[in-house]
Amino acid sequence: MTVTIALQLLFSGLSIGAVYALVALAIVIPYKASGVLNFGQGEVVTLGAYIALVFTQWGVDYWLVLLGTLVVSALFGLIFERVAIRPIVRAPEFTIVIATFAVGLIIRGAIRLYWEDNEYSLSSPFNMPPLNLGGVRLNANFIWILVCTAFVSGSSALFFKYTRFGKAMRAVSQNRAAARLMGIVVEHVYMTAWAISTAIGAVAGLLMAPVTGINPEIGNILLKAIVGAVIGGFTSLSGALVGGLVVGVIETFSGVFIGGTFKHIAPFVVLIVVLLVRPYGFFGRAQVRRV
């Protein structure tokens, strides 16, 4: 294991992990705001990829595709929250988990009905040969993914820390009743949180697409992303970011040291270990009880 190979693996692991991190972020934001864990988030990612596909097939330029995907998916998030989430916000955890899972299955089935199981591809403007940095080859698409993830996490962090709306969201996540008493319209906070979440998820799909192709099963990435969210503690955004990256790196390195089989289950073994040892993750606080 030379330094070059280790760095190569690290780069690859971080790039994969970046996508997990984005999806993890998309899961944690609405969980913080409304206490709902969206098991259908994987399908939001898939939807994002297909929306991008449709725009591309209409001949739209990549940057407009990016914008269009953001807008459409944010709208979708708003509708989704109003129609599917609002009724179950107060329901027991079991109902929420299974209901969001079911919605995800419905979305996946609908996609499959129209596009069937064909593999579509999306080309990105970064199809140049990889950058060679001292023997380590940096795939241009991977670099773009890392840049986007950094941008999204950075702006989310700024948003939540400094803007009024961000502060309102933090207030709601801490104590819904008190926030309402302070004049915050909790419903608006929910809607925004979901719109942001679906937009991020859809962007993850768009970023993944040139690397992985587009088919109805790409939403399975949710499982790994959830592991990342758990590692980071469900209540922390920075935790989600780090958790996702960690999962990507663990997966990649275990692939070399232990073999392809364990590469697949490594994240789940980590998940179970973390759940047993530190269920609140490494960054989160004790679980906030919904009032």
Added chain:
Amino acid sequence: MLVIVLAALAVVPFFLTSYWVYLTNLFLINAIVAVGLNILTGNAGQISLCQSSFMAIGAYTTAVLSARYGLPYWLTLPAAMAVAGGTGALLGYPARRLSDIYLALATFGFLEIFQVVIEEFSDLTGGVRGISIGRPSLFGVTLKSDLSLYCLVLAAAVIMIWVASNLMRSRFGRAFNAVRQSPYAAQALGISIGRVKLITFALSAVFAAVGGSLMAVVVGFIDPLEFNVIASLRQITFIVVGGLGSIAGSVIGALVLTALPELLRGVKEYVGIIYAIILLGFLLFMPGGLITIWAIIRDRIWRKPVKIEGANRAASLD
């Protein structure tokens, strides 16, 4: 009522073709698994996504012991139950500190790991290529005919449901329900929550294993895909649609949802979506499940106040 149902089930193989007998077998197997899951999720309130893994343990134990080691069925079934029960307890022990979403995630992680385990030991399990199981033999007699196999499945289903029913009526059952309804009050009453979680995990695993073991001999061929997360979700759908917490509900849910894909053969591409829509619909609009309809009917027809364990507690599933 029960007598009528049993009588109807008893005469099935004499009047119907092998196809319908096969479907009824599948329904009975699903009912066993659903009743087991119901004890864990409906009564004790624990979310588990790895029910199908316990079913797989049952199916593969039977498959490996009979196909690779030639053991007769009446030995493999208890073995399957023991292995699954043991695994369930092993899982339930560390999981007792987890709840809700974290438990769901942990059980999901276990399911994925178990899938890989089945695939890895392919010399034993056949791995992704699957494994064939011959007809079961009980005490020297091979059950070759449809009728004899059906009798086995029916007998097993009746026994398991009877066990579950008695269990839920005993103080164990009450303890399980207490853990779900009000964990703090339960603890105050001296019920050990951790112990209850452990026991219900092990119990639901045993039920699932019986179902899995029967499935191995009814279908005659199994592969790991039959026991993936979609299968677990399907089982959750049985108990949600039927009525959480109610044994009769679980059986009804299993009946309706086993029959559904067969009845919907005309709209094959939509089956998956329809399943998910039904699940969602019941969660949102009829959380009490189908059993509440039955309760209303019985109430109207016989004008007796109906005591159905599950129906009234849907609202208090907190």
Added chain:
Amino acid sequence: MKSQLRVMVAAAALCLLPVSVYAQQGVTSDEILIGSFGSLSGPSAFVGLPGRDGTNLAVKEINAAGGVNGRKIRLIFEDDGNSPTRALAAAKKLVEQDKVFALFSIGGSNPTSGTLAYVKEKGVVMYVSFASAPGVTFPFDKHLFRGGTTESARYGELYAEFMVDYLKAKKIALISGRDEYAKNEADYVTRQLKDSFGTAPVARADFNPGDKDFTPQLLQIKGANPDVIAILGYPAEAIIILRQARELGLDQRFFVGATMVEESVAKNAGAAAEGITGFTLLPLLPTSQDPGMVAWLAKWKKEYPNAPAGRPNLFDVLGYNDMYVFAQGLRNAGPSPTTDSLIAGLEQIKDYRVGPTANPITFTDKYHIGNLRLQPKIVKNGAWENVDWESKRESAILQRYK
């Protein structure tokens, strides 16, 4: 009075006639009912749906040309969702409820395997088009036939021989999917390398279908320094593997398995695809410019004008070819087909194919493996071309039936 009685008796006899003459289930005076099952939904639908479309196209043509011995073929399709449990339900329903004459499987290996015991027990003929599970043809049962697809072991035999003989590979690395089909291919290649050539792969990595990053596996393979890298899996992963390999500095020759010899791999892997070799089940790819395929494509497009991208694929063509073989067997079975006469009819088939889009199929009364042929191909300028190479060894598979 007596003549009235005679008329009545004659009328009664005539009424009984359809029952007595056409006592074979699934066969009436103008129709032959065939049951088919496969993955019509779910992730494996890319096999079953094209299989259904190709078979339907063939049936339509055959019926338009007068059918088989004056009878039209009617197909009933059932979905097995790639599950052995559901495949068995489908088979039982088709045989017992719909009362079909015979079964035509367009399902995968595991679902089809789930139905074998039942089919043998019921004594119904089943023609298997796509499944490559060994259990279909070995141990031999007279009711089961395998058509266009070939035995798992055959893939191993040909792949290994080609890599050693044509690509002159001394050190071979395998990277394979962990699903049933790819794992079978990889295992058989390994076995063949050992049995016939006394070598073993220098590296063997595996991946999960759906994986997006193969850096660990490729670095592992790079370390073993092979001459040839064989990818055994599916197009989606192959495209990524090829691209990533080049990026990581692996410039060995690549060999791909039969499922990856299709247009998407040649096109979407970019420059990395140039020069890769592989085998395909069909003599002509659906995208070939050969006039025979162009004509077939026109027919298919006329029937299915709204098909999505990537269609028709391998399974459309295979289903079409195999239905014609099956129909030929039906024709040979004579004017009053029964299960036994169908078996005899199919066993008469020698080197039959519907046209240039198909491999010749042969059945004998000793073995029912219709096809042992795979066509080697190479990518030149972004498209697949035929390679002029034939196997010089006799297949060990047939030895089993001697």
